[in-house]
Amino acid sequence: MAGRINDDDVKAVRDAVPIDAVVSEYLQLRNAGGGNLKGLCPFHDEKSPSFQVSPSKGLFHCFGCQEGGDTIAFVMKIDHLSFSETVERLAAKAGITLRYEEGGYNPGHQRGERIRLIEAHKIAAEYYAGQLGSAEAEIGRKFLAERGFDQAAAEHFGVGYSPAGWDHLTRFLRGKGFSDKELILSGLSQDGRRGPIDRFRGRLMWPIKDVGGEIVGFGARKLRDDDNGPKYLNTPETPIYKKSQVLYGVDLAKKDIAKVSRAVVVEGYTDVMACHLAGVTTAIATCGTAFGGDHIKILRRLLMDNGSARVIFTFDGDAAGQKAALRAFEDDQKFAAETYIAIAPDGMDPCELRLAKGDEAVAELVQPRTPLFEFALRQIVTRYDLETPAGRAAALDEAAPIVAKIKNIASQHEVAVQLAGMLGILDTQFVVRRVAQIARWQRQGGERGPGRQQTPRTYDTPAPVAAPPGPALNLRSPAHRTERELLKLALQRPELVSPAFDAYGADEFTAPPYAAVRQCVQDAGGATGAPSDYLEAVREAAPNDSVRALVTELAVETIFAKTVDEAYAGDQLVTVRLRAVDRRIRDVQGTLARLGANGDPEQLSAVQNELWVLTQYGQSLRNNGAAAL
16 A cells, blocks of 8 residues: 555645635636635535635535535545545646655555546547557548648647557556556456457547546547447446536536536537637537436536526437437426527538538527527427317427426416417417416426326426534524624634633533534634644544534635624624623522522522622623623
């Protein structure tokens, strides 16, 4: 084993890689005020952003699902990596050489599985790119040239060529120290009669990258007639490649998608290339699978999904393209964005259109055209004879449930009126009522109509988020609200509450979770003279994940005051202390009542003295504020 990573190196990695830079690779962040940023949580579905990042503290927290932590925790969670794998990845990004406590420098073969597979793909991509210039790859270069792609375009997208022999890449990667087991697991090789052989042979190769820009798979295009395989062959499902969770070109498109709140979904690798070269730099494509729910989650996070965002689908004009568009419409209501469809004249795809009519024609194609719901409805109604009452009724019977799925009531009403016009039904209110009736049935999980059963479909319903363990916090309670503010100050602005805060006992916090956080601060050495790694020390002092999550939450949550200064901090300190004093006074008064007049004189005197001291202290707090602390 390579041993444990040196603690100083872990800290150096944390400090060197800004959390907002890392998170921005996966979702769009916007200003949330108070120096924080916000976005749609990548760990659960949500319509409005509850995921916040504090660059100054190096922490993130989602107020919806309660996930939180530092840069390392974010990467571990989103990419399903171990701690050491995450530190190694971030260290490589920051150019930091890691030291290991029990094994010196970490040799490559001892790295985590994901790191090894990613490294194998990176080396394979470089190998394929180098092979594109070989004599054997002339057929691949000709294929690209015929579609308008020169050498610069191939280099920009990392296009390469896999030699036609049985095991060229396999032998090359073995020479780089990769085992046969790793090569099979990566999907770059497959079992042959005499051992591993190359999976991709004699094909044009497109590297497929994840949102973070790391190569996780390949798409391979057939070039020769004697190749009996499919036209396109993709990497099989592996620990790092899930075809339903990747979008080709997303690494190149993500910044512009976030910038203009617009994404263009095309059908293939060459279509993505054509769009980007034509200036449509928000184009992406699925990889050998239909556009589905996991793809939507990726896009929604990049779009900061809202009503002003746009998603434009380009599909071929043939029957298969129309079927793909209808499948896309099935998931339409999972977007808050408006969805459109664009079909080029003569059914050309973007690559063909660029060759025939140039870059401007591609840019013009993807301007928002027909709303996706309108296209879906027209595909339905064209199958019926609308000249007859029976045909119009049958078309309405199939189309109305589509309109009923539209969540926005105003939009649903407007589209229902449009449907009436498509069908030639003059009584538009009849169609509106019919759609509304079906919508009610769908919400109730009932039937679509007399004699027809329909499985109810729900859209964008997030899984219930489990509440963190421990006593519930009642934020309507003035005491809980003030205690929360004081803890936020102690974590975010410790200099404003020091040294007074460190004299507060955990029992001065009425909510047990808050008392636990107060104890963490104490165990970490207190708020006075907080060092640079103060927050990390407090998080490390947490007894369990629940308390650690609350520490992170309080460290990221905005302080409610317009002006956060010593006066505001003093008010919170005084209020929490005064309520603690008042609670103690009530306890002492109860003790006096229980002792009665005939109690032990010495004990009575001590209790009465404590009551007098507490009363005087409380009065001083009321009169003098923070100066009495």
